[in-house]
Amino acid sequence: MDIPFNKPYLTGKELVYIEDAVKKGKISGNGYYTHLCHDFFERRYGFNKCLLTTSCTDALEMATLLIDIKEGDEVIMPSYTFVSTANAFVLRGATIIFADSRTDHPGIDEDHIEALITKKTKAIVPVHYAGVACDMDKIMALAAKYNLYVIEDAAQAIDSFYIGKDGVKRALGSIGHLAAFSFHETKNIISGEGGMLAINDTRFSERAEVIWEKGTNRSAFFRGEVDKYGWVDVGSSFLPSEIIAAFLWAQLENIVDIQQVRKSHWEYYNNKLQNWALENEIQLPILPSFATNNGHMFYIVCKSIEQRQSIIEKLKSKKILSVFHYISLHGSPFYKNSYIGRDLSESDRYSDRLLRLPMFYELDVQEIINAL
Structure with a gap:
């Protein structure tokens, strides 16, 4: 095709920073460039804590572990979304309760959510389709009323905002208890494959690091908070290498x-x-x-x-x-x-x-x- 649907954009610094990451002698992740990216997102968008992941799918799977999704739980989300939104919860045994889209936009119809809530409902997963916000005031009010978690699927929503009834402009991904972002090559800001979990509810901050680091308290060890680290919880290898983080940093600078x-x-x-x-x-x-x-x-x-x-x-x-x-x-x-x-x-x-x-x-x- 003379004009493809998508073409990854390179700023010119990606290979420079990747080479620098290699020269620093630590490319396994959670190093210099990872920290730069985390700090950038937390400062610019007001996320309480950020953790880069190897994909948005991984970020969603981390979220399911953090809110302890298990067999029999029900999770409400739009049917018009990518399979990863549902897969993360299906893998934990949840039943997906699909909601319809709005007439004016492919995002979830917020006015139809309450009718889908039952005693088994554990979470609502709004998807900010095309980077356009769902009505988060309505969704967060429902979550508070029924004691539910809200996990924002913000895969397409970097640098987009929600304007609340109070007039306050808040970054998408900073409103729900947790949020997942994508840096796939089709997104605005890319790292080839890559993602991020935003942790806005401080109850999950410490455990998120453990799950991120294969169920160990390795991060706390390297900060000098414990004298040794070991297996303390469930987890997996969710964090990306420094090479991916270095590529992402070149994008974030621009x-x-x-x-x-x-x-x-x-x-x-x-x-x-x-x-x-x-x-x-x-x-x-x-x-x-x-x-x-x-x-x-x-x-x-x-x-x-x-x-x-x-x-x-x-x-x-x-x-x-x-x-x-x-x-x-x-x-x-x-x-x-x-x-x-x-x-x-x-x-x-x-x-x-x-x-x-x-x-x-x-x-x-x-x-x-x-x-x-």
Whole structure:
């Protein structure tokens, strides 16, 4: 393809910092560049504590361990999401209770969550689709009312914010008890594969480090807080190498520039496609009043699956790659025979009609506009 759907952006410092990490003689993780990244996120976005992980999936799996998800627990999440959101909980034996999407946005319909809560419900997992906030005031109020945990799936939501009823602007991932981020190569800020767990509830801070370090208190040992370390809890090898952290640091140093360019691309798409979308009965992205835009993706919602396929094929003929996104998890081959819930018509509508247009730093958006 002349214009791919995604192209990883390199700032120019990635290999410099990777070489430096190697020369420092410690590349196994939780070293110099890991600490730089942790400090950056905690200072810039107000997360109580951050731990880099090898993927967003790992961050979600850490979250399930921290809130002690077990067989019989129910977890509410949107059906229109990536499989990792559900897999992390399924692996611990939980039953997934799928919620429908909003009519104006693929995110979870917050007004339908309360009806899904039972005595077995343990957590709500809002997914900030396209980096656009869910209504966190409503979700956190429900969590407080029913004594539930909130784990934000913020895989796509770096540098995006929620504006609460109090007028306060808070970073996505800083509101729920825990949050998971992705630095996969398709995201705004990348490290190839990579992720992060944000721990906002201080009750989980100490144990999160133990789970992160294979169930040992190794981190406390290296800080001089204990005279030896050993196996003290469950855990796994969730932390990434210093090579991944060094690559990520090069990206974080340039986050302001990267974000300005991506948001500029998003605005250009949105402004130039207004008439085209109206003429073709296509829905452009809608930002709720409580959400900001981080330029993660630009999608359109077609009037039919046939229209979507036609646009895909015609763009492909011009050597432009566009892609549809999630297939609703409640209808997936793995889960459809287990799903006994109600009709999720909005989730299915996005599955059939949503189309993602190319979005990356070096993109010439006008070429896509011309083709459409």
